[in-house]
Amino acid sequence: METVSEARHFRTLFISDVHLGSKAAKTDFLLDFLKTHEAETIILVGDIVDGWRLKRSWYWPQSCNDVVQKLLRKARKGTKIVYIPGNHDEFLRGFPGTHFGGIEVAERMVHEMADGKRYLVLHGDEFDVVVRNARLLAYLGDWAYDTAIAINVLLAAVRRRLGMPYWSFSAWAKLQVKHAVNFIGEFQKVVADEARRNEVDGVICGHIHHAVMEDIDGIHYVNTGDWVESCTAIVEHFDGRLELISWADRVGAATKRSEPEPMVKVSIPGLTGPADNAGVRAA
Numbered sequence: 445m446e447t448v449s450e451a452r453h454f455r456t457l458f459i460s461d462v463h464l465g466s467k468a469a470k471t472d473f474l475l476d477f478l479k480t481h482e483a484e485t486i487i488l489v490g491d492i493v494d495g496w497r498l499k500r501s502w503y504w505p506q507s508c509n510d511v512v513q514k515l516l517r518k519a520r521k522g523t524k525i526v527y528i529p530g531n532h533d534e535f536l537r538g539f540p541g542t543h544f545g546g547i548e549v550a551e552r553m554v555h556e557m558a559d560g561k562r563y564l565v566l567h568g569d570e571f572d573v574v575v576r577n578a579r580l581l582a583y584l585g586d587w588a589y590d591t592a593i594a595i596n597v598l599l600a601a602v603r604r605r606l607g608m609p610y611w612s613f614s615a616w617a618k619l620q621v622k623h624a625v626n627f628i629g630e631f632q633k634v635v636a637d638e639a640r641r642n643e644v645d646g647v648i649c650g651h652i653h654h655a656v657m658e659d660i661d662g663i664h665y666v667n668t669g670d671w672v673e674s675c676t677a678i679v680e681h682f683d684g685r686l687e688l689i690s691w692a693d694r695v696g697a698a699t700k701r702s703e704p705e706p707m708v709k710v711s712i713p714g715l716t717g718p719a720d721n722a723g724v725r726a727a
């Protein structure tokens with residue numbers, strides 16, 4: 445589609461849950477968005493590359509490389525880019541503090557807005573276990589809470605070793621439609637609690653594919669949403685004001701690709717393509 449709009453400039457751009465490597469990734473929309481949105485800093489809030497999908501079956505059309513190249517080009521041109529890995533791209537979690545192609549990898553960070561407000565930025569999957577066992581953990585207290593999070597991290601590592609996919613909150617929540625709203629509410633509350641513990645004004649996360657900005661007991665809870673369904677991003681204006689952009693709404697109804705795209709070789713520094721038919725080994 446032809447979009448004849450000038451690029452809009454922002455202080456910061458927050459994007460998460462693109463799931464490059466999954467057929468559902470709306471790469472065309474994201475490319476359009478990245479072409480028309482410039483920022484001093486771009487923070488990738490996890491699950492940008494879906495390592496799990498790629499491991500099962502290689503799906504990497506040219507448009508996936510285009511997204512990666514677009515980001516790398518922005519980095520070359522002076523945009524500061526921070527990549528906070530999520531559970532689907534946790535192969536990057538082993539490299540906190542490292543850089544690839546000008547992109548910095550961090551587990552989580554505190555971002556200070558132009559108006560001085562401080563926000564904790566993290567993907568959010570570490571709280572899955574707390575969400576699932578919220579009532580029990582509240583009863584058992586801090587020690588059990590910390591232990592549960594540690595066990596969650598350990599369990600994810602064991603599952604990874606055994607070649608089992610990470611337990612997916614969004615997939616699971618969708619299966620339990622009736623309760624999904626409760627789960628989302630519980631997730632938001634748990635993440636807001638973490639922000640409070642870190643003595644910040646707000647929190648920016650992804651993971652549950654549910655973009656929203658709202659106040660939760662004095663904490664500004666912000667979720668970046670996703671680029672597999674809703675095509676949403678959070679932007680910080682130069683005065684520190686945050687805005688939720690729904691890109692799919694801006695450019696019209698989502699149009700599905702009719703023809704399957706040919707697969708190409710991946711070109712992400714550090715991530716190699718499939719060596720054989722067995723699939724990909726993600727770093």
Ligand SMILES: [Mn+2]
Binds near residue numbers: 491569
């Ligand atoms: Mn996630």
